[in-house]
Amino acid sequence: MTQKDKIVIGVGQLGPVQKHHSRKQVVARLVKHLEDASLQGCELVVFPELALTTFFPRWYVEQCSEMDAYFERSMPNESTKPLFDGAKKLGIAFVLGYAELSSDDDGNSRHYNTSILVDASATIVAKYRKVHLPGHAELESYRPFQHLEQRYFERGDGFSVWDALGMRFGMCLCNDRRWSESYRVMGLQGVELIALGYNTPKHYPPFPEIDELAVFHHQLVMQAGAHQNACWVAAAAKAGNEEGVPMIGASSIISPSGQIVAQSKSEEDELIVAECDLALARKYKRTLFNFASHRHPPAYSTICK
Ligand code: ING
Numbered sequence: 001m002t003q004k005d006k007i008v009i010g011v012g013q014l015g016p017v018q019k020h021h022s023r024k025q026v027v028a029r030l031v032k033h034l035e036d037a038s039l040q041g042c043e044l045v046v047f048p049e050l051a052l053t054t055f056f057p058r059w060y061v062e063q064c065s066e067m068d069a070y071f072e073r074s075m076p077n078e079s080t081k082p083l084f085d086g087a088k089k090l091g092i093a094f095v096l097g098y099a100e101l102s103s104d105d106d107g108n109s110r111h112y113n114t115s116i117l118v119d120a121s122a123t124i125v126a127k128y129r130k131v132h133l134p135g136h137a138e139l140e141s142y143r144p145f146q147h148l149e150q151r152y153f154e155r156g157d158g159f160s161v162w163d164a165l166g167m168r169f170g171m172c173l174c175n176d177r178r179w180s181e182s183y184r185v186m187g188l189q190g191v192e193l194i195a196l197g198y199n200t201p202k203h204y205p206p207f208p209e210i211d212e213l214a215v216f217h218h219q220l221v222m223q224a225g226a227h228q229n230a231c232w233v234a235a236a237a238k239a240g241n242e243e244g245v246p247m248i249g250a251s252s253i254i255s256p257s258g259q260i261v262a263q264s265k266s267e268e269d270e271l272i273v274a275e276c277d278l279a280l281a282r283k284y285k286r287t288l289f290n291f292a293s294h295r296h297p298p299a300y301s302t303i304c305k
Contacts (some may be wrong), residue, residue, distance in 0.1 A: 004167055005278055006276065007165060007276050009232070009276050011262070013272070014048050016239070018226075021241055027080060028082070037271055043165065045096070046197065049113065051097050052099075053099065055107070055199045055243075070099050071101035072101065073105075080096075092120055096118075097113070099152075100129070112132035112156060114129050115173055117195070129154075131159065134174075161189035167278050168193075169191070170202070172194060173196055173197060178221050178296070180224070185227045187230070193233075195235045196233070198218075202214050226256055227257065228257055230282075230285040232255060233252070249270075250265040251270070257284075
């Protein structure tokens with residue numbers, strides 16, 4: 001693969017996707033982001049987690065199969081074809097989060113919270129399935145809204161890093177960004193850019209005292225993960241008041257230095273753009289975070305459980 005030293009990245013934040021919004025309407029919003037990104041010279045645009053629908057795990061249903069309407073049985077499909085066609089026409093790659101309904105070798109249905117990388121020729125070149133599923137699996141009636149990812153999704157297998165777009169590319173999703181292991185597993189594979197989407201409510205029912213720290217915690221974990229693993233992080237929110245549940249914005253592009261180089265200002269559809277210096281990531285990997293020289297795995301056995 002020919003390494004790139006720099007790449008212009010866009011993060012396409014979405015405002016709320018309400019239950020009544022069709023996939024067609026949402027895809028038109030995503031295509032608009034691609035068009036704006038093209039005008040700013042972007043080579044890649046990162047879209048949110050579960051970008052095509054409202055965040056349905058906020059609701060409890062007895063029969064999980066009722067939620068299959070929020071899942072995609074194939075990708076691309078009729079709804080997302082305009083997005084793939086737009087990417088090809090504009091020559092832009094994109095990362096898309098969606099609910100994946102697939103079947104395993106035994107023909108059993110499998111439900112994942114999924115993210116894909118689609119290259120500039122509209123080919124799916126990477127897929128990631130969310131590992132850290134937050135929330136709970138049964139109705140918790142004390143909550144003003146549910147967070148039932150553990151009811152509706154199965155866990156993915158782990159974190160890969162791909163040679164793509166002239167760099168070492170990785171993905172994760174939402175709650176994954178809060179766990180240092182997510183970054184380090186990709187860091188040990190030489191990741192230079194991590195793309196992630198998120199849907200993060202402003203209110204956290206189990207510990208409401210930390211609500212005022214929601215954006216601080218969101219950025220703290222990504223800044224630490226980016227710096228300690230010498231990589232860029234590009235994070236896309238689905239933001240705003242979705243079906244009565246306010247969610248944070250603060251879509252961010254973060255440097256291997258740990259600095260936030262771009263951040264959204266609104267909780268609506270908003271594109272942020274930054275030129276990401278991949279050579280800078282490699283400089284950190286050769287020096288401050290030279291894993292071969294400075295890490296000592298025999299001392300880490302307690303965290304390898
Ligand atoms: N959302 C949230 C996240 O990790 C959450 C869940 C919210 C956890 C607030 C802790 C505090 O950002 C998803 N979708 O993972």
